[in-house]
Amino acid sequence: MNDMTQTPEMLIAAMAARARKASHALSLASDAQKARGLELAAQALRDHGDAICRANAQDMDNAAERGLSPALLDRLKLDTARIEGTAAGVEQVARLPNPLGETISETTRPNGMVLQRVRVPLGVIGIIYESRPNVTADAAALCLRAGNAAILRGGSEAVESNRAIHAAMAEGIAAADLPVDAIQIVPTTDRAAVGAMLRASGLIDLIVPRGGKSLVARVQEEARVPVLAHLDGMNTSYVHGSADPQMARELILNAKMRRTGICGATETVLFDAAFPATKDVLAALIDAGCAVRGDEAIRALDPRVTPATDEDWDTEYLDAIVAAAQVNGLDEALDHIAAHSSHHTDAIVAEDAEAAERFLNAVDSAIVMWNASTQFADGGEFGLGAEIGISTGRLHARGPVALEGLTTYKWVVRGTGQTRP
């Protein structure tokens, strides 16, 4: 067993070297070939559905023994319907427009040199994720379609499921004559392998963590490789004095309560003192089962509102709880958002277009919305087809990140013998 003497660093370096070679081959492969590889991978997922279910049953048994919570067990669970959903997702990625080759800009210099910026793959992408085994297929498909090689490291509780899904994906891309090293799965559940990925500067070009806050926090703390990370969705909806009462009620109810556990859910509502129907919106929230924690002015409107503490204004509940405050005008709302927003998604409800445009301009968040539910903060809802995540960082890609976020560009210069004077 050679592996016994191999350090995690050696393992990751060897995988990354194979991934680099594969990424070069992918960058030269046609788009049709990559799309074909994904179609075949989707088919392989269906063909091997039974084997994937058996592998998953092993993971489920182990997880139950280890006492995983019902919520985690549900995330881990695969069945024919979920495998079909995963396969359909891979096919959907295969049918997205080609993200590569686009000429982003072109100029001709006075000396006749022609300069283009052309969209190319990023290279080698590391995906670090937790219990959902479908990420093995989803993330690999997005990476591959954008011409990148992927190194996948899933949760230890999903190891058998991930291996079975990976084997099916590999079979599909091999059948399209694409390099199997384009999608690799870290073969050990040793946590040190994650550390080695995070420190693999120059070997891995980008790390995408997919999972809960503690995973993302560890990745951000330890990584020497650039990270596309998603932190909190501390999102605010601000109801301006000019807001239509009925629209405000429907939007706030949807933004908070449609699904409380997603990152686009509204966590704080600011009601302008000039908005006449705050009481109705509060009642609608409470009647829908939402706990409202309010400042003094809000509490005065409904006895069911409990007092908010300082902490509430910075809390991403991901639950049927909302913080609510009264503000005097747009500027006070902007100040509150600047102080408490996590720069994910913030919205204004207003009929006054001038106020709305000022809000859209002044709020410094990845997504700013006017008269729309913050729950739309999602790559699929944005028409991007599929997303690898939502970035709360400011560099490279912001908000929902799909295929384009997994590309970069290079400068292509064509001359006729020009020398620099």
Add this chain to the structure above:
Amino acid sequence: MNDMTQTPEMLIAAMAARARKASHALSLASDAQKARGLELAAQALRDHGDAICRANAQDMDNAAERGLSPALLDRLKLDTARIEGTAAGVEQVARLPNPLGETISETTRPNGMVLQRVRVPLGVIGIIYESRPNVTADAAALCLRAGNAAILRGGSEAVESNRAIHAAMAEGIAAADLPVDAIQIVPTTDRAAVGAMLRASGLIDLIVPRGGKSLVARVQEEARVPVLAHLDGMNTSYVHGSADPQMARELILNAKMRRTGICGATETVLFDAAFPATKDVLAALIDAGCAVRGDEAIRALDPRVTPATDEDWDTEYLDAIVAAAQVNGLDEALDHIAAHSSHHTDAIVAEDAEAAERFLNAVDSAIVMWNASTQFADGGEFGLGAEIGISTGRLHARGPVALEGLTTYKWVVRGTGQTRP
């Protein structure tokens, strides 16, 4: 003296908080106001030229006492001509097209929501640089024009010059009613302040190191904040068998010898075995004063070529030295470049368009060139007006980075009350 009890972390956090406020104000200021601020700053640099020269004389005296090398002293030195050059550079930045506000993409969703991606400032940018005091003005001007606040930390040997230049810049932007905190200079030469900047995640959005390899390496090693960094320019020019002999001689001579100390200089030349005039190109290089270190085939062509060691293929000489090897065909050249390039700039000299296009497609570098000198790898030469640096990273911005590289985007969503089903 409150400062005696202030840690570097507290100092940087306080500066960053003021910078964040200033960046919000800047993001709302009109482009004309920012341009006007830079015009006035350029004028203030000229008006205070004498004071800047006196401050610089102090730095020069201290540096001479500390025994700085003549090369470093020359970098530090300011005179009326250099101050005029700096002022003109600031004016040039004022006259570049507005990098902000552009709508990068726009879509209307089936439910009627209109989505735009709009170019906005990055936020707060930290610049860490060495002895050239003109960076104080250049970098601040680029940051400000792109709507960002800058926190500047120059070399301790240039502290008086930097302060004087900063004071003039601040006077100019204040005269245009822009917040003076938009350009701040770290008031201490304590090296711990650099560490505090590098760890200021969430407070500083981007660090740009400007200086030698050891500075850039320290920044990359220590930074928790994203870094726009420029590593080696291990650039290769490949002379294909189809290359025009005269063009090849002129291009190689220029690419290596025009200025040997810039990052775009060619460091390795690959001669195809099918190229008939390798001997002439070698003679031209050697006659121009270049030391050639070659493999066996190259040494056989000219007795003045000395043997290359393995190390030579990975060395950025920044000097009148070149490594030269013979390769058999394009694939061998691509393999050599994949193994040794630092992914900065690589070029092919060829008349065969098919070979050239294969090279441009296959070489994974920030800049790839066909029949042009690698010495063109420069923001000014690319028509970008001015550059903050050349990025050898793959994320966010690649190659020469100018105003656009100092921006990001946000998603602006305009609805009419849409809720997510």
